[in-house]
Amino acid sequence: MVPEPEFESYYGRQIIKTPTWKTPDVPVYLFVGGMAGGSALLAEGAALTGRPGLECVARAAAAGGAVVGTVALVHDLGRPSRFLNMLRVFKPTSPLSVGTFILAPFGGLSAVAFASHLTGRVPRIGRLAGAGAALLGAPLVTYTAALVANTAVPAWHEAHRELPFAFAGSGASAAGGVAMVFAPHAESGPGATLAMSGAAVELVATATMERRMGLVGEPYRIGRPGLLMKVARGLTVGGAVLTPFGARRPALRRLAGAAYVAGSVVFRFGVFEAGIASAKDPKYVVIPQRERLQARREEQARTTEAH
Amino acid sequence: MSLRDSLARSLHAPLDDVSAEAGFAEDHPPRMGFFTDTSVCIGCKACEVACKQWNDVPDDGYALTGMSYDNTEALGSTTWRHVAFIEKPATVTSTDLGLPGMGPPGFEGYESGVPHGEDQSTASGEGGLTWLMSSDVCKHCTHAACLDVCPTGSLFRTEFGTVVVQPDICNGCGYCVPACPYGVIDLDKEDGRAFKCTLCYDRLKDNQTPACAQACPTESIQFGEVSELRERAAGRVAELHEKGVDVARLYGADPEDGVGGDGAFFLLLDEPEVYGLPPDPVVTTRDLGAMWRHVGAAAGLLGALAAAAFAGRGR
Numbered sequence: 001m002v003p004e005p006e007f008e009s010y011y012g013r014q015i016i017k018t019p020t021w022k023t024p025d026v027p028v029y030l031f032v033g034g035m036a037g038g039s040a041l042l043a044e045g046a047a048l049t050g051r052p053g054l055e056c057v058a059r060a061a062a063a064g065g066a067v068v069g070t071v072a073l074v075h076d077l078g079r080p081s082r083f084l085n086m087l088r089v090f091k092p093t094s095p096l097s098v099g100t101f102i103l104a105p106f107g108g109l110s111a112v113a114f115a116s117h118l119t120g121r122v123p124r125i126g127r128l129a130g131a132g133a134a135l136l137g138a139p140l141v142t143y144t145a146a147l148v149a150n151t152a153v154p155a156w157h158e159a160h161r162e163l164p165f166a167f168a169g170s171g172a173s174a175a176g177g178v179a180m181v182f183a184p185h186a187e188s189g190p191g192a193t194l195a196m197s198g199a200a201v202e203l204v205a206t207a208t209m210e211r212r213m214g215l216v217g218e219p220y221r222i223g224r225p226g227l228l229m230k231v232a233r234g235l236t237v238g239g240a241v242l243t244p245f246g247a248r249r250p251a252l253r254r255l256a257g258a259a260y261v262a263g264s265v266v267f268r269f270g271v272f273e274a275g276i277a278s279a280k281d282p283k284y285v286v287i288p289q290r291e292r293l294q295a296r297r298e299e300q301a302r303t304t305e306a307h
Numbered sequence: 308m309s310l311r312d313s314l315a316r317s318l319h320a321p322l323d324d325v326s327a328e329a330g331f332a333e334d335h336p337p338r339m340g341f342f343t344d345t346s347v348c349i350g351c352k353a354c355e356v357a358c359k360q361w362n363d364v365p366d367d368g369y370a371l372t373g374m375s376y377d378n379t380e381a382l383g384s385t386t387w388r389h390v391a392f393i394e395k396p397a398t399v400t401s402t403d404l405g406l407p408g409m410g411p412p413g414f415e416g417y418e419s420g421v422p423h424g425e426d427q428s429t430a431s432g433e434g435g436l437t438w439l440m441s442s443d444v445c446k447h448c449t450h451a452a453c454l455d456v457c458p459t460g461s462l463f464r465t466e467f468g469t470v471v472v473q474p475d476i477c478n479g480c481g482y483c484v485p486a487c488p489y490g491v492i493d494l495d496k497e498d499g500r501a502f503k504c505t506l507c508y509d510r511l512k513d514n515q516t517p518a519c520a521q522a523c524p525t526e527s528i529q530f531g532e533v534s535e536l537r538e539r540a541a542g543r544v545a546e547l548h549e550k551g552v553d554v555a556r557l558y559g560a561d562p563e564d565g566v567g568g569d570g571a572f573f574l575l576l577d578e579p580e581v582y583g584l585p586p587d588p589v590v591t592t593r594d595l596g597a598m599w600r601h602v603g604a605a606a607g608l609l610g611a612l613a614a615a616a617f618a619g620r621g622r
Contacts, residue, residue: 007580008578008580008581009580009581009583010374010391010393010580010581010582010583011372011374011583013380013381013583014490015489015490015580015583015584015585016485016487016488016489016490016585017383017484017485017487017490017491017492017493018484018485019481019484019485020481020484020485020493020494021481021485037609038609038613041609041610041613042613042616045613045614045616045617048617049617049620076480076481077478077479077480077481077499078477078478078479078480078481078494078495078498078499078500078501079477079478079479079499079500080478082459082477082478082479083478085459085461085476085477085478086458086459086478086480088459088460088476089458089459089460091455091457091458091460092595092599093318093455093456093592093595094455094456094457094458094482095456095598096456096458096480096482097458100458138606138607138609138610138613139602139603139606141605141606141609142602142603142605142606142609143602145598145601145602145605146598146599146602149591149594149598150456150486150591150592150594150595150598151452151456151482151485151486151591152452152485152486152487152488152588152591153485156485157591157594160594160597160598160601161597161601162601163601164598164601164602164604164605164606165601165604165605165608167605168605168606168608168609168612171609172609172612172613176616189620190616190617190620191616193615193616194612194613194616197612197615197616198609198612201608201612275485279485282580285585286580286585286586289585289586289587289588290580290586290587292587293586293587296587
């Protein structure tokens, strides 16, 4: 056990503000964004390879996820009636702005694709919309990592390299999981493959992240967020272990799919709450900055000595 | 200039003219800011009161925190100036910082035991406490994370180089709140929108001094052109060091720091974290390039995983 490093603070008060983003709104959005974006990719694959059952489920998941995500985002605003102000500028420095311009067209395109698939009307426009949604799907899954990382919140910001991959994996396993639960067994094989590979990416990215981050990675290991991360890992690993047995047993495939989905949901709550915990404790702000400052001063001293 | 240089300049590198970078014409006014010299702060909180009054900021109720004389707690949506009070066991010997004392000018009354002409780090009374007081405020960063992440354009750079929220645009998304490395800006729970110090934008436009600086009785809060304030601050630190106050240091005055220097900077008598300030703040958008690259690579990987899920299965 590493001894608790000493540091000074102003009456133990936190330095940065606690994010005002509400729970469950934002973690739910992180999940449905990943699930919807991954599903749009699955839907196009299903359409290209002639799997109408899988296509129907994936298109529904993409369109439904976009609706739920939009509602969650608007509900999270302090002034929901002003949500359209998001569209008055486009700012690459603001992942929330970039995300708005991914989510808005994604929502429209996935809704058109699903409606067309359901009713059989305007099939060409439907397929075109579906292809558009698939193109926007992958960025929709991964931009949310930049959304949380582009803050001063230590546990989010310092994870900015691995978090996009962890979110990509989580989104893939959620989308695959939904397909495994709801699509006909004969067609849901690609869903199982996607979920399995997504789970592997998520687990590797998360483990790398926690190992590299040191003290700032601590909130991912301890307390309530630590517990959520452990439960998420258990569910995702459980889904991956069950998946091969589901190849010939529909009930087991459904169970594995549900485990992937649940794992993805809990993972998003874990990441969200780890960030909140790291904002509330001044040690995650002060100690790394102090160390950085110290290293820079030593470096300066060395260069002056060398001259 | 290459794209990389131009991105660095607008995101984190030293920047001479923040207003021009934000698109103001050549003849814009000079960058204005605060130099808060905490060595002469007496903790009167006139700045807090003047700010509330001028800007019509709602009250925060009445609560006793037990944090010395600080019942304001922190900067926030309804607190744009916050006076911190730090009590520490006395270790510093008294030094004349040139504050007005009791008695006629030139009168040295040390023997009487009356504290006079001494700074906050002077031992006070029997307990041997040192006092540190500091009036904190929005730093009006050269590279302001709150402004960078604001998705509506509500936060903007003024012609004076300051950072201001437009309440008629803000939709309360809250992105600026965790983006600020100093924990300055916050959402008002009742109102739903974000608020912070405007450096009295309305008064500046009328050639007036911001309310807090106007009210400060010891000139601890000094308002002026940032370039001039930086010179004044460097002179003040040198003066204090000469007088043996080795603990004096500037905070936020260096254009090479993680936020490109603050428009509102400080002279402190202890480590920044003692005052509740981050010791080495860095604007989050310094890593924006790395973030988007990883987001892009992860999106590519996801596309590949999806393609692989269908590959080799036929129809």
